[in-house]
Amino acid sequence: MMRISKDYDERKNEILDTAERLFHTKGYEKCTINDILNEVGIAKGTFYYYFKSKQEVLDAVVSRYSEFIINRCEKVLRKDITPVEKLIRLFLSMRINNEVGGDVLEEMHKPENALLHQQTLKEIVVVMAPFLVQVIEEGMDKKVWKCKYPLEYMQIFLASSITLTDEGIFDVDADSQQRILVALISLLEKMLDVPEDSFLQLFNENWG
CATH class of the missing domain: 1.10.10.60 (Homeodomain-like)
Known part of the structure; x- marks a missing residue:
């Protein structure tokens, strides 16, 4: 037929x-x-x-996830909001749970899907860093914060945050994950040379 x-x-x-x-x-x-x-x-x-090749198919599948993130980030950058609000909303844009579904994420965390998982995490760092740098530089221009190495700091922060809070890599309970998030926010404050707890309340209000 x-x-x-x-x-x-x-x-x-x-x-x-x-x-x-x-x-x-x-x-x-x-x-x-x-x-x-x-x-x-x-x-x-x-x-x-x-x-x-099959590898090229994998790359295309991972690119689909990055498209979700890119679309979200572009919407955030177009908003008439403060650099601080943009920064927080960009970090929230990394979450793809709703787009790929809980079942898919659970499958991704299985050992046999380690390569797909690794490629996805790498893609998030590569895609997110330029958007974050743009907002960091906007904040520097407006004297909201200071940052000596915008790109490198954001790469370090992204790699740390998505790895340490990923249940498929580290077996952490909810309390431990919350402490890690608080520590990461504290680290971000130091990277941007702003007073302690400048971001914590805003993150708590938005990270639902």
């Missing part, structure tokens, strides 16, 4: 949707290109028309 030809983007998204689901259920390493082909119902040549 002849398969109806589909639009390029529609077919590509169909492959990505299927691959993403299989990566989560079978694990990235165990999932093969043939698994994806069989599930979508396409020939190998069709797959390679869209993607050069």
Whole structure:
């Protein structure tokens, strides 16, 4: 039976949707290109028309998560709010729980999905850093804070925060995670040379 030809983007998204689901259920390493082909119902040549390798599919899946974050960050930067409010809202934009769903996050934390998990965390740092630097520099221009190494400090803060609070990496209970968050906020205050507890209340009000 002849398969109806589909639009390029529609077919590509169909492959990505299927691959993403299989990566989560079978694990990235165990999932093969043939698994994806069989599930979508396409020939190998069709797959390679869209993607050069399974790794390229993984990169595209991770890029989907970053698109959620980028869209949120761009909306924050367009708002007429203070640099402090922008900074806090940008950090809140890192959370992708609602977009990818709790079940997906649980699957991502499994050992067989370590590569997908690692790639996602790396992508968050790469994507978020430029947005944070833009706000840090805006705050410096407005004399809200001082920061000697905007990019490097934000990279350090991002890598620390998303790693230490990730339940898939560190087995921490709610109390421990809360203490880590408070310590991270204190660290951010030191990085920006603002008085202690300048951000804590604002974070508590927004981190729901």
